[in-house]
Amino acid sequence: MALGHPKGLFPLFFTEMWERLAFYTMLGILLLYTTDIERGGLGLPAAEGNEIYGLYLAFVYFTPFLGGMIADQFIGYRRAVLLGGVMMSSGLFLMGTPGFAPFTTGLILLIIGNGFFKPNISVMVGNLYQPGDPKRDAGFNIFYMGINIGAFAANLVAASVRNQVGWLWTFRVAGIGLIIGLIILLFNWKGLAAADRRPERSTKSAGFVQVFLKILLPAFGVGALGYVMAKLYLPASIPMRPAVVGFLAGMIPVIIFFVRLGLTAGPKERPGLLALLPVYVAGGTFFMILHLNGSALTQWARDNTDRQARAIPMAMQQEALPAYYVNAKEDTPRPDPRSLAVVQDAATARMYGLRRMDESAVARVAALPDVTLVEVGAAAPRDLRERATNVFADGVVTVTEGTGSHGEPVVTVEVPDGAVPLREVAFVRDVGGGQVALFVIDEDLRREIYDGYRERFGREPTYLPPGQYLRVANSELYQSFNALFVVAFTPLIVAFFGWKVRRGRPVTTARKLFYGLVLTTGSLLLMALAGLLSQNGEVKVASYWLIGFYCIVTIGELCLSPMGLSLVTKLSPTHLVGLTMGGWFLASAFGNNFSGFFGGIQHTMTPVAFFLLLAGLAALASLFIFLLLPKLEEAIKQYGA
Numbered sequence: 001m002a003l004g005h006p007k008g009l010f011p012l013f014f015t016e017m018w019e020r021l022a023f024y025t026m027l028g029i030l031l032l033y034t035t036d037i038e039r040g041g042l043g044l045p046a047a048e049g050n051e052i053y054g055l056y057l058a059f060v061y062f063t064p065f066l067g068g069m070i071a072d073q074f075i076g077y078r079r080a081v082l083l084g085g086v087m088m089s090s091g092l093f094l095m096g097t098p099g100f101a102p103f104t105t106g107l108i109l110l111i112i113g114n115g116f117f118k119p120n121i122s123v124m125v126g127n128l129y130q131p132g133d134p135k136r137d138a139g140f141n142i143f144y145m146g147i148n149i150g151a152f153a154a155n156l157v158a159a160s161v162r163n164q165v166g167w168l169w170t171f172r173v174a175g176i177g178l179i180i181g182l183i184i185l186l187f188n189w190k191g192l193a194a195a196d197r198r199p200e201r202s203t204k205s206a207g208f209v210q211v212f213l214k215i216l217l218p219a220f221g222v223g224a225l226g227y228v229m230a231k232l233y234l235p236a237s238i239p240m241r242p243a244v245v246g247f248l249a250g251m252i253p254v255i256i257f258f259v260r261l262g263l264t265a266g267p268k269e270r271p272g273l274l275a276l277l278p279v280y281v282a283g284g285t286f287f288m289i290l291h292l293n294g295s296a297l298t299q300w301a302r303d304n305t306d307r308q309a310r311a312i313p314m315a316m317q318q319e320a321l322p323a324y325y326v327n328a329k330e331d332t333p334r335p336d337p338r339s340l341a342v343v344q345d346a347a348t349a350r351m352y353g354l355r356r357m358d359e360s361a362v363a364r365v366a367a368l369p370d371v372t373l374v375e376v377g378a379a380a381p382r383d384l385r386e387r388a389t390n391v392f393a394d395g396v397v398t399v400t401e402g403t404g405s406h407g408e409p410v411v412t413v414e415v416p417d418g419a420v421p422l423r424e425v426a427f428v429r430d431v432g433g434g435q436v437a438l439f440v441i442d443e444d445l446r447r448e449i450y451d452g453y454r455e456r457f458g459r460e461p462t463y464l465p466p467g468q469y470l471r472v473a474n475s476e477l478y479q480s481f482n483a484l485f486v487v488a489f490t491p492l493i494v495a496f497f498g499w500k501v502r503r504g505r506p507v508t509t510a511r512k513l514f515y516g517l518v519l520t521t522g523s524l525l526l527m528a529l530a531g532l533l534s535q536n537g538e539v540k541v542a543s544y545w546l547i548g549f550y551c552i553v554t555i556g557e558l559c560l561s562p563m564g565l566s567l568v569t570k571l572s573p574t575h576l577v578g579l580t581m582g583g584w585f586l587a588s589a590f591g592n593n594f595s596g597f598f599g600g601i602q603h604t605m606t607p608v609a610f611f612l613l614l615a616g617l618a619a620l621a622s623l624f625i626f627l628l629l630p631k632l633e634e635a636i637k638q639y640g641a
Contacts, residue, residue, distance in 0.1 A: 006128040051243055071119075093106070099417030304537055307475070342442070
């Protein structure tokens with residue numbers, strides 16, 4: 001024992017802490033990296049980056065359904081956690097390799113590895129305690145703190161690393177964190193034997209073959225059909241990409257399965273299984289909103305939030321590069337125009353922003369008046385290295401200009417995986433007797449920053465010193481407020497509900513679900529108000545609006561998420577708990593996919609309309625749960641839940 005708990009709790013605590021730090025580090029920057037066009041990211045269109053984010057999160061919540069069953073019936077929990085950790089660390093190191101193919105392969109490994117790791121380490125914590133042990137709940141509380149410590153620190157690490165050494169090292173550092181967690185696991189391997197159990201297949205529980213035939217195979221078949229049909233026949237006016245349609249179509253057989261499971265169950269099991277359906281609706285809706293944190297809300301932080309913050313450590317601040325100033329406040333100084341090299345075509349500027357220029361593009365920029373080309377080596381000054389771009393031979397870089405799925409102009413710049421740049425260069429200009437390293441933008445962006453300011457405010461902007469930009473907080477930092485508020489509010493929420501019990505007016509579990517959705521709706525209404533004050537995106541607003549959103553939605557999370565998990569275990573027959581818990585994860589996966597979808601259409605709507613739409617959906621789910629409260633509470637009472 002250690003501090004009154006089994007010794008195995010603390011190795012599992014630290015293993016999970018490092019894994020969650022790696023997971024949330026990656027999650028915090030995934031959309032930013034895929035859509036970045038100023039700091040050498042992948043430069044994908046917003047719709048495609050959000051699609052990747054939504055599908056990734058959807059499958060992250062889908063695979064634990066299978067990983068738990070495989071551990072139960074074939075390999076045991078310790079091996080499942082170890083295998084999952086090895087796959088995830090390998091995936092992160094692949095994502096830290098230049099190229100789109102390593103990136104996508106790494107994502108797939110992360111998805112599969114998470115399926116083995118996520119459900120089984122939690123089971124191991126539970127297995128450390130004997131049935132009825134009163135310290136079991138406290139053990140899970142300690143373990144949950146490890147999760148949130150990792151989640152809170154993740155984006156602090158991500159911001160610091162990517163500001164200092166770039167995108168790819170952020171993934172590599174996350175992979176190193178996972179390796180530390182695995183080393184802790186291996187050093188305590190024998191001591192954790194008590195948390196494991198021998199794999200066994202029960203005739204009563206849902207077998208792997210049964211799940212494959214009744215759920216996975218139909219889901220795959222219908223999903224593939226939906227993808228093909230969307231690819232061939234989906235009108236361009238419908239803002240949904242084929243992969244999203246395919247995933248949603250694949251969920252139809254899953255929904256039918258769980259509805260039929262309740263309708264065809266025996267009289268003793270039917271009320272509980274049917275009562276789980278609205279619980280799934282509540283969970284799916286909530287996670288759709290919560291996981292906007294990495295899509296729509298990260299885009300809001302990047303594009304619509306005034307991120308000047310003196311209290312943030314310098315390591316977590318980045319330069320506000322030109323696009324930041326398009327809708328900056330009136331009193332925000334703009335970059336000196338002499339700090340910029342302005343080209344007429346968007347393709348050349350995009351190549352520079354993605355650090356993938358060919359010799360012809362370099363020559364076009366170097367031919368601008370007063371611009372000098374400088375070779376950049378390891379010993380070059382920091383300002384030159386920060387403005388440097390890789391140069392490839394003509395014919396290596398492919399530039400495609402077209403129209404996105406929502407009618408927006410799209411410029412993509414691709415380099416074959418494994419292509420080696422010839423050299424690194426920077427562009428400089430003599431200003432006031434000194435050299436200034438230049439950032440390359442196109443004429444349209446120049447007009448938005450400077451002419452747009454003069455049109456809106458009727459005066460000339462104030463300028464920063466040549467070569468300098470504002471320092472602002474990284475966009476991903478705001479995601480850490482969710483974990484911070486979970487840690488801060490958990491004891492307060494527990495104390496509040498305990499106080500209600502002592503007063504003889506306890507809040508039922510079903511009503512906690514309802515209150516969680518009401519709070520979620522309120523958080524979106526707050527963001528709609530922020531959108532109104534931003535003049536529908538024309539002016540950046542204070543970061544307090546985004547922090548307020550995380551504050552309210554976290555309270556909703558603490559009312560809803562633990563209660564949903566608890567109800568799944570209590571309303572299900574013992575031999576179906578694994579299957580119904582899988583249903584909870586699948587409902588979360590369904591909602592997570594919509595997180596990416598809504599992030600992809602965000603820029604096609606005004607902020608007010610966007611957040612009101614989401615608030616309306618959350619309100620409909622709240623109304624649905626409210627209307628079913630009597631039946632839900634009756635079922636919960638019947639099962640002693």
